[in-house]
Structures are given as structure tokens and as C-alpha cells.
Amino acid sequence: MPFFPLRPLEPSVLEERSFKCVTSAGLSAALDVMILGSIEQGNRIVSILYDHNVLTFENDDLQKVAMHFAWDTSQQWPTFILKRDPNKPAFVRSRSPHFGKSDESLREMEKWSRQQWAEDLRKKYPSFDDQDLQDAFSRYDEQAKGGKKLGSAGIIIEMAFVLSQNSNAEELLKEIIPLIFGSRNQRDYTTNQRQSFAGNKKVWQLLSAGFVKGHLNISDNVILNHVESTLYTLTQRFEKGPERPFRNQSIRELIDLLDVTWLQIKPHEREQSALVNCDDSPIPNSFTHRGLSAQKIRQMEERLGTELPRDFKEFLAVTNGFYTGDPQLDIDIFKPADIMAWQEPGWPETVELLPYDELPSNMMNLFKWPKLPRGLQTGSGTDEGYQLLIEPNLVKSAVEEFDTQYAAADEGTKRVLERVVADLYGSIEELRQMEWMMLVTFHWNPVSIVFG
Structure with missing residues (x-):
């Protein structure tokens, strides 16, 4: 099956409460598109984050660095950088250099990026020649044979470009394309390989010219459809807020759902957790307990000296707590009223x-x-x-x-x-x-x- 780099946003994005997590997912999708050479399409995704007042690079400074070099190499800067809206939230600096289009800002970006992933190689190869490049390729190959992909590919590609070994640079880039995008079980590899070229102008010159898109034979229409799907999902999330699929269910319905879920997961939890394996008591037919009468709830309120919220009293009337073992152990969801x-x-x-x-x-x-x-x-x-x-x-x-x-x-x-x-x-x-x-x-x- 041919490798395909563009994955739709996870459905969980629509239920995610934290806008930072949604923003990070959107930025990752935008960077995928930019790596394919479609900088303008990637800008559409970034711009919708800006339009909805959620654009921040706090969760991933690397994305900030990579996009700066994509924009600078292609000279396709988003409108919101060329002309800022004073009523929009300011970009957050976080740990990385400031946002800006000046040469000084870009040099600072490149310096910061290399400090993150290439200090050891820069020290080893302060002035390199063809033999140094071959040594670097050998080091990379040794790691690859062991199943590891170091974040050194970007600097090796840059060394090859500087020494006019363009074909070697392009071949290594082709090799790491699957790792640049990654799969759901390759997140560490993906981060390492993206770091390896985030601040690399030579690589971005190749990427913005459509090198990856051509190598994978991906059409502009496929990219456009992916971007439209991403924009639709993000718009739904930001304009309607996080989905709350259980908001219209009654307290009793929610408790029944919780009970069914726990009865399904508890056997697996015991298999996987050494702590839970210490508990060899039989799994009950239900984790609910007999609900409290109205009189018992009033007595509880008198003991506590407060009137409890209506929905919590309704919960207690359905089940007096929701726990799986000894409620005194403080490892269960809801305690019984008496404690x-x-x-x-x-x-x-x-x-x-x-x-x-x-x-x-x-x-x-x-x-x-x-x-x-x-x-x-x-x-x-x-x-x-x-x-x-x-x-x-x-x-x-x-x-x-x-x-x-x-x-x-x-x-x-x-x-x-x-x-x-x-x-x-x-x-x-x-x-x-x-x-x-x-x-x-x-x-x-x-x-x-x-x-x-």
C-alpha cells in the first residue's frame, strides 16, 4: 500500500475542551501541507486559527520555527503577519524567538533551532569535507539498522547541499519522508525528523518547490480536499464549542453508562496494572449502590451545613457513591455519603x-x-x-x-x-x-x- 501522509483530524478534536490542544492539531495539519510544498494551503489553516483568536505556538515551538522558514523560503507570508490586527491576541513568545519577518528574526530562529538538535554535530564538523559527510551518512545508517532514526538527517542533508552533493541530499530526504509525517505509533520519530530540518533553509527550498509532493505523486486536488476537510472540522469546533455528547442525558442514564463502561474495562485494568493485580476480589455485577432517600440526603446536608446542588442530590438518590472496592482507599470515583x-x-x-x-x-x-x-x-x-x-x-x-x-x-x-x-x-x-x-x-x- 503506498504511503499517504495526510491524515484527517481526529474526531476527538470536536470534543476537546482545551483550545491549545485543538490549535496544536491544526498547526500540525498545516505543517503537513507545507511540507508537501503547498504553503498557501497551509496558510489557510493557520489563518483560521488566527481568525478565531486561538493562534499560539506554545505547545510546539518547532512548528513556529518550521513555518517561518517555509514562509521565508517561499515568500508566501500570511496576511496576518504582513498586517497585524491590533485587536487580535498577541502571539505568545514562549521559549522560542519572537515572531517577525525581519532577517534578524529569521537568523535568531535558525540559531535557536540548531541549538536544539545539532550542537553535537556542529562541534564535530565545524568545517567539513566529503569524508566528513560520508562519516555522517554512516553514523545515520548505523542508527537506522538498529531501528532508530536520529534527528540528524537535516544537518546531513544540509552538508550534502553545501558540498554540492544534491543527489545524496535528495535521496536521504526521500528516505525520511515517512518519518517526517509519521504514524500514530511513531510520534517520537516524527518529532525527531521534523526537528532535523525545522530551521534548515536548504531543505525548505526543496520542500516549497514541491519535492515531497512530486515524490509521493500527490495531486493538488487531494491536498485541497484535505485542507477543506480540516478547515470544516476546525470551524465546527471553534464556532460551536466542544461537543458534549452526553449533555442531554439524565443523571440515571449517565450513571448506567458509567457502570457499563467500568464493567467492560475493569478486567483489562486488572491484567495491566500491578497495583490492581493485588486485588483478587470478584468483580461485582454493578459498581452502583442503593440510592439515598430524601430524608437521608437532608440529614447529610445538615451534617455538612449546606444545601447541596440539585443534580448532585439526584445522583445520590440514584446511587450512594460509585466505587469498586473499599471507598476508604481514595482510589474510586465517588464516595458514599457517610464518608x-x-x-x-x-x-x-x-x-x-x-x-x-x-x-x-x-x-x-x-x-x-x-x-x-x-x-x-x-x-x-x-x-x-x-x-x-x-x-x-x-x-x-x-x-x-x-x-x-x-x-x-x-x-x-x-x-x-x-x-x-x-x-x-x-x-x-x-x-x-x-x-x-x-x-x-x-x-x-x-x-x-x-x-x-
Whole structure:
């Protein structure tokens, strides 16, 4: 079967809550198209990210470097770089050099890129000749025989070009084409090989001229159809927000679905996890438990000193917790009512309506969220951590902090905040109407997951 480099965006993109992850998928799709020599078509994908106020290269500086050289080599710069909209969010610098079209910016890009992948080869070959090139090819071949593909191909190709061995350069480029695009089980290889030519002008001269497209015999119509499909998916995601396929189901329907899912995955989980293998108790017919009466729920509220949210009380009426073993072990999803209690979490320390990893790095310190003195620990989400219900008074204080900073923000910052809020809560108006919220954290990830 012939190799085909263009894969459609995963359907999960439509359900992804984080705009950064969606943006990263879009940028990767754009770079695939640019590698095939269709810079203008790749620009269409990047431009739709810009139009929807989500263009950031924070998740992958490499894409930023590679696209700069694609644009500079082809001189097909996107309109938003040639003429910036002052009301659009500023590009985020992150770790890599700044965004710009100047020669100085491009030299900085090239220097930064090479520092990432070629320092050792540059030290070894400060001034190289034909023999050095052959040594480099031999080193690469040895690694390839061992099943490894180092990110050194780009500099070897550049050495060949400098020594006028164009045919050798082109042959190596043909060899690594499948690794440049990669497959779902070759992500490390893909990253290494893309790094190897990200800041390589010689390679981009070949790519922008359609070398890869010609080698793979891919027509412009195939690329155009792929780009149209990508644009459609991204437009659906950004204009409608993340899909919520279960939003119209009742609490009982959701619990039944959760139960069926756990009954399917639990046997496999025990096979794969050494920790779970220690549990040799029989798998039950259901992980649900008899629901609480209205009187029991009222007694629970009296003990806790608060009126619980309506949907959580409905959950307790259907099943008193959802757990697979001893609920005291803190490794199950929802605790039974008798051991739910207020918790001083220690982490998170604040009521983060917008977790910092959902924001660009230049906005991470924008908010001074209220302190989180306690939360109702309803469970641990199947891992060591917290699943905390946050009281309305704390939620109200956090929403007030959001409103204060939103009102004071410039137009570009407002556009980003509107996007993040829309993805997490539906809209700013829905955020303002929220009474309770859920914060979920795990011991291996300090960043909260929020639900309202």
C-alpha cells in the first residue's frame, strides 16, 4: 500500500475542551501541507486559527520555527503577519524567538533551532569535507539498522547541499519522508525528523518547490480536499464549542453508562496494572449502590451545613457513591455519603476558574483567585487526588475576580478570555450564573480540571 501522509483530524478534536490542544492539531495539519510544498494551503489553516483568536505556538515551538522558514523560503507570508490586527491576541513568545519577518528574526530562529538538535554535530564538523559527510551518512545508517532514526538527517542533508552533493541530499530526504509525517505509533520519530530540518533553509527550498509532493505523486486536488476537510472540522469546533455528547442525558442514564463502561474495562485494568493485580476480589455485577432517600440526603446536608446542588442530590438518590472496592482507599470515583466530608485540600490553593494551563503564558498571572479554604471531597476520580465540590460563595468571589480583570483587559486579551470561557463553561453569561463548581486534581498533575 503506498504511503499517504495526510491524515484527517481526529474526531476527538470536536470534543476537546482545551483550545491549545485543538490549535496544536491544526498547526500540525498545516505543517503537513507545507511540507508537501503547498504553503498557501497551509496558510489557510493557520489563518483560521488566527481568525478565531486561538493562534499560539506554545505547545510546539518547532512548528513556529518550521513555518517561518517555509514562509521565508517561499515568500508566501500570511496576511496576518504582513498586517497585524491590533485587536487580535498577541502571539505568545514562549521559549522560542519572537515572531517577525525581519532577517534578524529569521537568523535568531535558525540559531535557536540548531541549538536544539545539532550542537553535537556542529562541534564535530565545524568545517567539513566529503569524508566528513560520508562519516555522517554512516553514523545515520548505523542508527537506522538498529531501528532508530536520529534527528540528524537535516544537518546531513544540509552538508550534502553545501558540498554540492544534491543527489545524496535528495535521496536521504526521500528516505525520511515517512518519518517526517509519521504514524500514530511513531510520534517520537516524527518529532525527531521534523526537528532535523525545522530551521534548515536548504531543505525548505526543496520542500516549497514541491519535492515531497512530486515524490509521493500527490495531486493538488487531494491536498485541497484535505485542507477543506480540516478547515470544516476546525470551524465546527471553534464556532460551536466542544461537543458534549452526553449533555442531554439524565443523571440515571449517565450513571448506567458509567457502570457499563467500568464493567467492560475493569478486567483489562486488572491484567495491566500491578497495583490492581493485588486485588483478587470478584468483580461485582454493578459498581452502583442503593440510592439515598430524601430524608437521608437532608440529614447529610445538615451534617455538612449546606444545601447541596440539585443534580448532585439526584445522583445520590440514584446511587450512594460509585466505587469498586473499599471507598476508604481514595482510589474510586465517588464516595458514599457517610464518608463525604469537607477537606482542606492544600492543593489547589485557590478557586481557579481558568486553570493556568488553559491560558497563554503571558496571562497566567492575570488573576488573583480567592483562596480555597475547603471543598467537599466527593471522590478522587479513580486516582490519588481530589474531586472537590466548591461552595457558591467561593465561586461567586472567583467570578467577581474574572469580571474585574476582564473589564480591565485590552481587546486582544478579552478575545482569548472569551475563547477559554466558552470552551470550559459555554459562555461568559453562563459562567456568571454558575453556583457550584467541581475541581478535580491528581497527584501527578497539579493543574486542576474544572467543571461548572
